[in-house]
Amino acid sequence: MARPTDHSSQTGGDPSALSAVLDDGLRQAGLNPEEVWTQASGLAPAIWLVPGPGFTREEIKAALLSRGLGFVGQAVVGFDDLALEVLKKLPAPDDPQEGYRIAQSPFRQEVLRTLLDLDAISRFVPELDRLRKQTPFLRRLDRALQAGRSAYSIDAELEAMESQLLDRQGGPTNPVRPELKLIAPAFEAWLRAHGWLDPVLLFRESRDRLDEANRMGEPLPGFPSQVIVFASGTLEPLQAEWLAALGRCVELRRVGVNEERPKTPSADIEWSWERAHTLDDAAEFFADELLGQMASEGPSLLQQSAVLIPDQPEIRRSLLRVLKRRGVPLEDARDPTRIRTDELMKRALLPLEVVASRFERDRVLAFLSFEKEFRSDAGLLADATREIFRRGVSQGIESYRGGKLSLVHEKLTGL
Numbered sequence: 001m002a003r004p005t006d007h008s009s010q011t012g013g014d015p016s017a018l019s020a021v022l023d024d025g026l027r028q029a030g031l032n033p034e035e036v037w038t039q040a041s042g043l044a045p046a047i048w049l050v051p052g053p054g055f056t057r058e059e060i061k062a063a064l065l066s067r068g069l070g071f072v073g074q075a076v077v078g079f080d081d082l083a084l085e086v087l088k089k090l091p092a093p094d095d096p097q098e099g100y101r102i103a104q105s106p107f108r109q110e111v112l113r114t115l116l117d118l119d120a121i122s123r124f125v126p127e128l129d130r131l132r133k134q135t136p137f138l139r140r141l142d143r144a145l146q147a148g149r150s151a152y153s154i155d156a157e158l159e160a161m162e163s164q165l166l167d168r169q170g171g172p173t174n175p176v177r178p179e180l181k182l183i184a185p186a187f188e189a190w191l192r193a194h195g196w197l198d199p200v201l202l203f204r205e206s207r208d209r210l211d212e213a214n215r216m217g218e219p220l221p222g223f224p225s226q227v228i229v230f231a232s233g234t235l236e237p238l239q240a241e242w243l244a245a246l247g248r249c250v251e252l253r254r255v256g257v258n259e260e261r262p263k264t265p266s267a268d269i270e271w272s273w274e275r276a277h278t279l280d281d282a283a284e285f286f287a288d289e290l291l292g293q294m295a296s297e298g299p300s301l302l303q304q305s306a307v308l309i310p311d312q313p314e315i316r317r318s319l320l321r322v323l324k325r326r327g328v329p330l331e332d333a334r335d336p337t338r339i340r341t342d343e344l345m346k347r348a349l350l351p352l353e354v355v356a357s358r359f360e361r362d363r364v365l366a367f368l369s370f371e372k373e374f375r376s377d378a379g380l381l382a383d384a385t386r387e388i389f390r391r392g393v394s395q396g397i398e399s400y401r402g403g404k405l406s407l408v409h410e411k412l413t414g415l
Helices: 015-028 033-039 057-066 079-089 105-116 126-131 137-150 155-169 176-193 199-216 237-247 279-297 299-304 313-325 343-356 361-370 372-376 378-391 403-413
Strands: 047-051 226-230 251-255
Touching (some): 015 033, 015 226, 047 057, 047 079, 079 199, 079 237, 105 137, 105 176, 126 176, 137 237, 176 199, 237 251, 343 361, 361 378, 372 378, 378 403
Parallel strands (some): 047 226
């Protein structure tokens, strides 16, 4: 999946160059740059500037400041803040008295942990319960829920996408997918019941209230005469639907930036991009495509192809798991991420880390916990730990010499 362009990196962070890029985008949209920047400045801006994918608030602010214009915080507002502003301007009777709070990733992960701890939920999601033993599981689960729920705007669209997905896969479905559909409503219900919204619920609620205000012919109080959205590339379907609803209530203009096609080493290279809902789905699609080409061109295709796997454990695990299940052989089975994820490997390298760190306290304690004498006698390890902290040891092998740490010093000297 291609990422939105980082325009500040293209301009080297130069405010004047960045401002020129934004001016060019405004002209392409049929707007006068000077009028836009002037009307967005001051204590009561007539235009709000909204940075979307590919842009940041700092870039928009830098463009205003480079012209010597003052502005209020409301003049440059992100997608989430703008959607939340809609909820404030169009309140509902059941809104929390202090207003909704937006749940960020760490909080959402704790909510998911709480839900999976409930027997009433965990017994219906056995695959998720099994996978939660993996260290990055909650982070991946949260990311999958956010990406999957953002990929459609209405339930009918979700059903159509699932039908296409099943037709394309042809084989057994990923057991995690139906469990995600089960836990998503529980996750949303918990958030709403406690006065929270995640970004997906925020955009849905904001969209629905905008649609209702449009049907009733109600004006959007406290909003400017025009909202300009800076966004490159394709928006998520839910975000696009939300912006469309906003555009029916206020004048909304979208501004993009022309991006040059990336230069390739050879004009004969053809680039093909596909976007999947989750990392596992992307791996499944890739394996299907590879096997399909092997079936049509023969096994020799593998000798002419290269699969580059990034050194990111979650990507590597998903891709290798799918390739192994489909019977695609690996030319080099060595795992460069093993040193960071394999407990046996980390334990084997621990003595080297102890010496390299100049016998740093935490690494020494980790090393001792695996030594036979200390592992078999918990009291001995506890006494050594207390003595190390009593002495205020930070590092240095001589800090462990004598007294109750004689055995510790002997072990460390042996390294």
